[in-house]
Amino acid sequence: MDNIQQVDFFDGLQAGPKLALMYFNAEGISIQLGAYWDKEATVLFFPYKQCNIQQTGNKLFVFLNKNATNYISFSVDANFADDLKQKFNQKDQSFAGSLLKMNVFSLLLMVVVLLAGVYWGISTIVPWAGLKLIKPSTETELGEKMYQSMMQGETIDHHKTKLLQEFARSMQLSKTYPIKLTVVINKEVNAYAIPGGNIVVYSGILKAMKSPDELAALLGHETAHINDRHSLRSILRSAATGLIVSVVLNDISGIFSIVVENAEGLRTMHFSRGIEKSADEEGMKILVKNNIHPLAMKRLMERLKENSPEMPEILSFMQSHPATDERIKHANEFAVPYKNSSFAPNPVLDSIWTALK
Amino acid sequence: MEYNKYSLVFKGSGFEYFKILLVNMILTTITLGLYYPWAKARTLHYFYGNTVFNEQPFIFTGTGSQMFKGFIKAFLLLVSVYGLVIYLTLNEQELVGLSLLYIFLLFIIPLAIHGSYRYRFAKTIWSGIRFGYMGNKWELLMLCIKGTFLTIVTIGIYGAWFAMNLRRYLLCNIKVGDARFSYKGVGGEYFWLNVKGYLLSIFTFGIYFFWWQKDLFAYFINNLRLTKGDQTMLLKSRATGGDFLALIMVNLLLFVFTLGLATPWIVVRSMRFLLANMVLDGTIAFNELRQTQENFDDATGEDIADFLDFGFII
Structure with a gap:
């Protein structure tokens, strides 16, 4: 052999x-x-x-x-x-x-495509499932706890709070959430919504506003955040990102997660600009429902613009809130169909407004 | 008895390892993580197979399916324990839940190390001869409970003694055929080595860190030996602080400038560095090494260690 x-x-x-x-x-x-x-x-x-x-x-x-x-x-x-x-x-x-046996570039391409798929999948499924699973009542409960801790160290104007609450009660704001208002003594021109129904309004913004319609527009905008569960959505989005980073990317190397987090930061900015725009729009729908001219939203924007430090146009892309001008334009466009409609004055709101002022 | 110089080299390349990592990632992703044990087997197989001692490679003979069985057992065990802890926490029993978790970890970590060592070494073959871990799990458990307790009581100082006792116990129980490893590092020396390294690193704005690493590596290698009857093999580190500085700085630069893509090359060159800097000599006639260790197939310990993310400790 x-x-x-x-x-x-x-x-x-x-x-x-x-x-x-x-x-x-x-x-x-x-x-x-x-x-x-x-x-x-x-x-x-x-x-x-x-x-x-x-x-x-x-x-x-x-x-x-x-x-x-x-x-x-x-x-x-x-x-x-x-x-x-x-x-x-x-x-x-x-x-x-x-x-x-395949070459390294095809493999690399496959990895990139797969990771993109996983990224897309997780960032879609987690928020979807979260919104399904978390009931509005749970949100209200949790929101109340958040509210309690946020109010520590703030001075509440109880008299104005009561009046503002009455103002809100005379409007149709939300069917799902109990809308609860708080006026905090603070010079800043600001107001924010906490998931589940709490709206905090700074005395500064009340002082800056010139008409009850503007206040109604503000409440409409903040209520829209609550009704559309914007905070919950963004919390779920960051949870999804966290999951992606820890599950998929941590095993590869730390630097990938830094890249993803930064990219995610930019996306979040974009996301919150979208949220503000939609809250403006939903807020205007609430105004119409309450028989208030949607242009009040535009006036509110203008008021905010007067009271906010100038921001160069070029930075508007970086801002979390869309540039006020952009929002004013958007409010204007929304109001076009209502140009010739007439909206009767609301004596109840007007009288509470006078008391508030 | 004849005096010999032995050789230990790593022959793998970063490129091959990169491909393995990519294939593993693809398969792990499309199986939603279930492929992990097979991916791990492939990686280990690659590293063992490219580590050559006296012209013969090491071989990892563990398989994905063995580790998958362990993976499932480990998964079920940990999920039920964490589930119980979460249940207790949600029912206002945080303290009970937390103490339960710590007690569980205190017991499971040594047992996982034990299982992991038994499996890993039973699956390590060199020149047809099996390695083996002979430690007793109860002894290891007692050592860990005592070590953890004293480390807490001494606010961490005993940690150095604990680490060395653990390392000594584990290494002294490793055999390859009829040859046995031994380690003679002790807590006191290790403690002062770290105190010195820590303080000097601060005084030199971090520069001494690399010399500290050199000392730690040398303390590990120089105290290790293999004996077979009256024959021994001694190990010695010849890496200098400067060598460590060059290794770590180049690794760092590679990592940063490739956004982490160079990781496989970094791992491979570090592996080469560590092996190339060990000098091995002595009187053991490796050709006469005899098969004495049993095979062992249960990979549960190995997988628990993976889940708890403490890897393979020496």
Whole structure:
């Protein structure tokens, strides 16, 4: 037999290599210990399906059992090495095996596409499921706790709070959430909504406003945030991002998560600009429902603009709130169909307004 | 007895490892994480297979399916414990829940280390000879409970002694065939090494940090040896603080300027560095090493260790 090859054999009993002779055919590998082939002596046969091949440096190793205690080794340059490798390549039909044979750029592309898919999936599913699972009543409960802790250290104007609450009661604001108002003594021209129904209005913004319509517009805007669960949405969005970063990206490397977080920061800005715009629009719908001209929203914007420090136009993209001008324009467009409608004055709101002032 | 110099080299390349990582990521993602044990097996197989001692590679013979079984068991165990803790917390029993969690961790970590060592070393083969971990899980548990307790009582100072006792126990119980590892590092030396490293790092604005790393590596390597009857192999580190400085700075730059993409190359070059800086010599005739260790297939400990994210401690 001329295709008998000399190899190093490891018998799994003692560490050193033993001289052995080997030949292989379609089924497997046959091995006999010793330097000369003896037709009478025992031949060990190992079918390919229990064997494995591995290259380390310039040597090939064929493991003859799953425990890898028996193996043969020989140089990669041996004339039969390629033939034997071929036999093992035919054996490996696994998906992972075929992936490993692909080039690195295709693999990289696949990873990028998959990660983008996962990113999209998680950032869609988590907020969707969260909005389904968290009931408005739970939101109100949690919102109340948030409100309690936020009000610590603030001075509440109880008289104005009562009046403002009456003002809100005379309007139709929300069917799902109990709208609760608080006036805090603070010079800043600001107001915000807490998920679940609380609206905090600073005395500064009350002072700046010139008509009851503007106040109605403000309440409309803040109520829209509550009705459309904007805070919950953005909390869920950051939860989803956190999940993506920790589950998918943490395993790769820290720097990826920094990149993702920054990109996410920009997206959040965009998201909150969208939120403000939609709250303006929903707020104007509330105004119409309450028989108040939607242009009041525009006047409110103008009032905010008068009272806010100038911001160069170029930065408006970076701002979390859309540039006030943009919002004014938007409010104007919304009001176009109502140009010729007449809205009767509301004596109740007017009288509370006078008291508030 | 003959005096020998032994060689230990890492022959893998960053490029191959990069490909393995990509394939693992693809498969892990499309299987929603279930592929993880097979991915891990592939990575370990690659690293073992490219680590060559005296011309023969190490081989990791653990399989994805063995580790998958452990993965499921570990997952169920941890989910039920965390579930119980969360349930207790939600029902205003935070303290009970938390103490339960700490007690559970105190017990499960040593047991996971034990399982992990048994599996990992039973699946490590060199030259056809199996490694093995001979430690007793109750002894290890007692060591960890005592260590944790004294570390808390001494506000962390005993930590150095605990770390060395643990390392000594684990390493002294590792065998390869009929040869046995031993480690003679002790808490006192390790403690002062760290105090010195910490203080000098502060005084030198961090520059001494690299020399501190060198000392820690040397303390690990120089105290390790392998004995077989009356034959021994000694290990010695020849890395200098400057070498560590170059290694860590280059790694850092590679990482930052490739946004982390160079991670596989960083891992591979660090591996090469560590192995290339060990000098091994002694009188052990490795060709006469005999098979003595049993096989062991349960990978649960290995997987619990993965879930708790403490990896493979030495």
